[in-house]
Amino acid sequence: MDEEIHAGDFDAWLRGMIASLRGDEGTEVPCGSCVGCCVSSYHIPLRPEDRAALARIPASALVDAPGLPAGHAMMGYGPDGHCPMFDGTGCTIYPHRPQTCRDYDCRIFAAAGIMAGGPEKRVINERVEAWRFRYADADACRRHAAIRATAAFIRDRWQAFPGLCAPTAPTGIAVLALKSHQVFLDPAHEELADEERARAILQANRDFGRPVADDLPGGAGGPQSSPCETSPSASLGSNQVDLGGIT
Ligand code: SF4
Numbered sequence: 510m511d512e513e514i515h516a517g518d519f520d521a522w523l524r525g526m527i528a529s530l531r532g533d534e535g536t537e538v539p540c541g542s543c544v545g546c547c548v549s550s551y552h553i554p555l556r557p558e559d560r561a562a563l564a565r566i567p568a569s570a571l572v573d574a575p576g577l578p579a580g581h582a583m584m585g586y587g588p589d590g591h592c593p594m595f596d597g598t599g600c601t602i603y604p605h606r607p608q609t610c611r612d613y614d615c616r617i618f619a620a621a622g623i624m625a626g627g628p629e630k631r632v633i634n635e636r637v638e639a640w641r642f643r644y645a646d647a648d649a650c651r652r653h654a655a656i657r658a659t660a661a662f663i664r665d666r667w668q669a670f671p672g673l674c675a676p677t678a679p680t681g682i683a684v685l686a687l688k689s690h691q692v693f694l695d696p697a698h699e700e701l702a703d704e705e706r707a708r709a710i711l712q713a714n715r716d717f718g719r720p721v722a723d724d725l726p727g728g729a730g731g732p733q734s735s736p737c738e739t740s741p742s743a744s745l746g747s748n749q750v751d752l753g754g755i756t
Pocket residue numbers: 546547553592593594595599600601602603606607610
């Protein structure tokens with residue numbers, strides 16, 4: 510795709526995404542007319558607070574999702590990969606759509622330098638390729654490069670992680686990279702063996718909720734998570750710090 514789409518200022522986006530992952534605030538995603546996440550074979554988690562959506566989604570659109578907490582549900586997709594609430598042009602429950610749909614921000618894949626998935630994610634992958642961030646200064650460029658390097662390490666060196674607990678789904682890789690990119694911002698990481706880098710990434714992930722976790726202006730506290738402790742099929746919603754994406 511030759512088209513370029515402005516993704517906004519990188520540091521502003523990163524601050525917002527960090528706040529979203531910490532559950533501090535939601536994200537403002539400039540989707541425009543894109544319906545990529547509605548047609549890309551995603552399962553959509555529904556939380557108890559998605560009452561308005563749940564009231565409008567037929568039971569036949571929900572799928573079994575063993576292990577979900579009480580009050581949570583999962584919406585499936587059709588053979589064409591389309592969400593049951595998508596009518597071919599848009600979302601039929603848009604004003605009442607689930608929080609996961611409101612929060613889904615495919616710029617995280619552009620930030621991590623990875624695609625959203627295989628052919629079933631074609632529409633989103635095209636969007637990911639088109640996003641272009643602006644950078645206020647060289648430090649912003651360094652931060653972006655560190656996130657990409659971290660994502661590449663998680664993707665390519667998953668064997669280095671204790672218990673092989675590195676995420677393998679694109680969303681999980683991108684989220685963990687964003688949360689732990691401090692490891693690759695520190696020049697000392699070049700001296701580390703792969704196993705040490707992997708442990709440092711996991712520690713950074715555990716530290717993510719602590720105010721000292723990153724050097725980006727505006728960092729704040731919040732919950733912690735570990736990739737070994739979270740479900741691979743959890744959501745990328747603003748109130749989640751899970752590592753899996755809508756699957
Ligand atoms: S509920 Fe609406 S916004 Fe969410 S994936 Fe389905 S069609 Fe898209």
